[in-house]
Amino acid sequence: EVQLLESGGGLVQPGESLRLSCAASGFTFSSYGMGWVRQAPGKGLEWVSAISGSGASTFYTDSVKGRFTISRDNPKNMLNLQMNSLRAEDTAKYYCAKESGFMEPFHYWGQGILVTVSS
Amino acid sequence: EVVLTQSPATLSLSPGERATLSCRASHSVSSYLAWYQQKPGQAPRLLIYGASNRATGIPARFSGSGSGTDFSLTISSLEPEDFGVYYCQQRSSGWTFGQGTKVEIK
Numbered sequence: 001e002v003q004l005l006e007s008g009g010g011l012v013q014p015g016e017s018l019r020l021s022c023a024a025s026g027f028t029f030s031s032y033g034m035g036w037v038r039q040a041p042g043k044g045l046e047w048v049s050a051i052s053g054s055g056a057s058t059f060y061t062d063s064v065k066g067r068f069t070i071s072r073d074n075p076k077n078m079l080n081l082q083m084n085s086l087r088a089e090d091t092a093k094y095y096c097a098k099e100s101g102f103m104e105p106f107h108y109w110g111q112g113i114l115v116t117v118s119s
Numbered sequence: 120e121v122v123l124t125q126s127p128a129t130l131s132l133s134p135g136e137r138a139t140l141s142c143r144a145s146h147s148v149s150s151y152l153a154w155y156q157q158k159p160g161q162a163p164r165l166l167i168y169g170a171s172n173r174a175t176g177i178p179a180r181f182s183g184s185g186s187g188t189d190f191s192l193t194i195s196s197l198e199p200e201d202f203g204v205y206y207c208q209q210r211s212s213g214w215t216f217g218q219g220t221k222v223e224i225k
Contacts, residue, residue, distance in 0.1 A: 059214075106153075
């Protein structure tokens with residue numbers, strides 16, 4: 001059974017940093033692309049970042065380029081999102097999600113972790 | 120960037136009725152279009168991928184159609200558990216979500 005468990009969320013002030021992690025199990029982690037999707041309170045889904053199975057290719061939405069870094073530790077089955085220079089508009093629930101193949105959508109999702117950026 | 124526009128924003132229907140949701144892409148996404156369902160407090164759940172393929176465990180009352188720029192999700196007969204917000208997502212050029220259609224009980 002595929003399981004994705006996010007951790008690392010919390011309350012931070014504008015300009016501070018936070019690192020999200022996602023522990024994956026139930027599948028061969030290194031074989032699949034992974035991503036982060038966020039949802040601001042009361043709003044829709046927004047894709048944030050994605051990474052290939054090997055970790056060699058990374059992708060970001062424009063609003064987080066230069067501030068967020070996605071990475072993965074395949075031996076440890078961990079996906080990470082380093083978030084720097086956080087802004088109020090980054091406040092959202094962040095979901096870790098697994099693709100099921102090249103150019104496939106996100107077939108599996110974690111339950112999400114809340115990030116609040118506020119002074 | 121591919122922009123996905125969903126309509127209507129809200130659909131008010133009764134159990135047993137047929138629901139038809141639309142998703143229009145600003146550029147062709149071929150068949151790289153998926154649909155998700157999200158209920159309050161829950162993570163999204165994949166319903167349809169490749170425009171018309173049901174994901175594992177999804178009931179047959181859910182069907183997807185379309186290609187290129189115009190897509191639809193049909194729920195043939197609404198069950199009480201089907202009410203929630205539905206999102207389309209393209210995977211042809213990067214990743215983009217539509218703004219969602221809320222299906223509410225009339």
